[in-house]
Structure formats: structure tokens, C-alpha cells
Amino acid sequence: MAAGRDNRDPERLQQRPRRKSLPRLLSEARAQGHKLAMISLYDAPTAALCCEAGLDLILVGDSMGNAMLGYENTLPVTMEDILRHTGAVARGVRGSSRPEVPVIADLPFGSYATLERATENGAALIRAGAQAVKLEGSDRAALEGIRAITGMGVPVVGHLGFTPQSSLSFGSIVQGRTAEAASRMLEEAKSVEEAGCCAVVLEAVPAEVARRITEELSISTIGIGAGPGCDVQVLVWHDLVGLSDGPSLRFVKQYADAAALMQRAVESYVGEVRSGEFPGPEHGWELGEEELRRWEDARG
């Protein structure tokens, strides 16, 4: 553990800012017109790095299916996947200098199809280290799930517009592109707010529609491909740093080319192994002349 980051240090424990609940953090930021930045990410070192860089909110998204697990979409992602990575991210946040950063965990496909599953799985994600959960849609199962989970005292974030868990039934990515579809989306947003959500993700939605929804709701909107009018913006880590394969979607802004940097590092490593340059004496230990002699004598 890096110096100064021991989270058992009693002095450090006393200095820690108290963690605000997610609904409070969101409503205060919204009231002050203070935009928040969120990233969907999946492991401890990345979580710690993002906390040190000033990130406001972390999502452990089921986008891990495409971004990290090599699946074509989010549908194969399981509760076990999200639980393991939520634990890792929560440990990364706790070990950083900003342990108060909230972690929201996605309920994966099928995990909130019944009330019993929704409450059991919501509770499991909180036990794994999340402060809130996210689920997609506004059909009856989703609304009942939101009510039941918030009824246990767990904040819930909704997700409308393009909802990847329903991608098999979508014709195109951008949603809400006609006046009728925009009105429907506004009604859906009101229904998830009414069911108890503390925020709602709007994915791939025309900017005017997202802005209007943001104005009409009293909870925060979290935009991805939804224009600048949302209260919070979210991007997927692998897209943001240039680690995703395949063409990126229009709403992705790539802030670094980590893939090129990492490929160069691996090429150098492979080259140095082949040439014998790595490992050098500084990367290991010597037995020493005397012990070497004794060993050789013992072997006869």
C-alpha cells in the first residue's frame, strides 16, 4: 500500500470527510448547478486513480460485458460478475484519499425480473460495497423493483433511452427522436422518479429531450449521449482512455490513447526479453560469491 494511504491509520480515519448519501450529494449539486462527473469502471486500481483525479461518482456498470469480459453485449453479465467487481471497486475507493466517493452498482439482466430477486440482489450489491444500485427501464417489473429496493432504504438510479439490456429489441441506438417518443420518455422519467429513483441515466437521447426531462424532474439526470443539459455526465472507462476495441459511438470522447501506450510497453518488454536486456541485475538477487562457492563445494 502506498505511503499515507493506510485506511486503518486512526489519524486518517478521524480526518475522513463523512460520506454523504447519494441522494443528498446529487440534490445538493443540482441545487447549486454544480455538474458532476461519473465513470463506469470495474477494478480497484482504476477506482483509486479516478478518486485521486477528482471523480465525483463511480458506476460499476454491466458495460463490463463489452468493455472487459469480451462479450458482444451486456446480457451475459451475471450477479457474480457485478458482485466481484463492486467489491474490487469499493476496496479501491476505500484505499484512496477520497473514500467518500459513492459507488453505484448495476443490477444485471434478469436480476430484478421478480420482486424477490430485485430485493435479494439489491441487498447483495450493497453488502459488496455499493451505496446505490441502478436498473434499466420503466415497465411494471422495473417500477416494482425500484419501489421495493428503495423501500429497503437503498437508493436506486433508473436508466432510460437506450437501455442495453433490451438491445435485442431495439432498432437503433438513439431513442426519443420523434415528438411522440420524446413525450413517452418524459412520462417514463416521471414514472421512475415517482417510484423512488434518486437519479436517472438518459442514454443516447436527443439533447433537447434530455434537457426538458432534466427541467421537469426534481431528481438528477445522468447523461451519456444526451447533451450538456444533464446534471451528471457518465462515460465508460475503456472508451474514455482509448482501451475499447471497435469503432466508438458518437457520444464517446476519447481523452487518451492508452492502448497505444500499453502496446508500446509490451513491445519493449518482448524485445528486451528476447535480447536478454531484461531482467538486469537490478531486477533480482545474487547468491553471492561465498555462498556460491559453498554450494558448489557441497555439490562436489
Ligand code: KIV
Ligand atoms: O453499464 C454501464 O456502464 C452503464 C452506463 C453506460 C450508464 O449503464
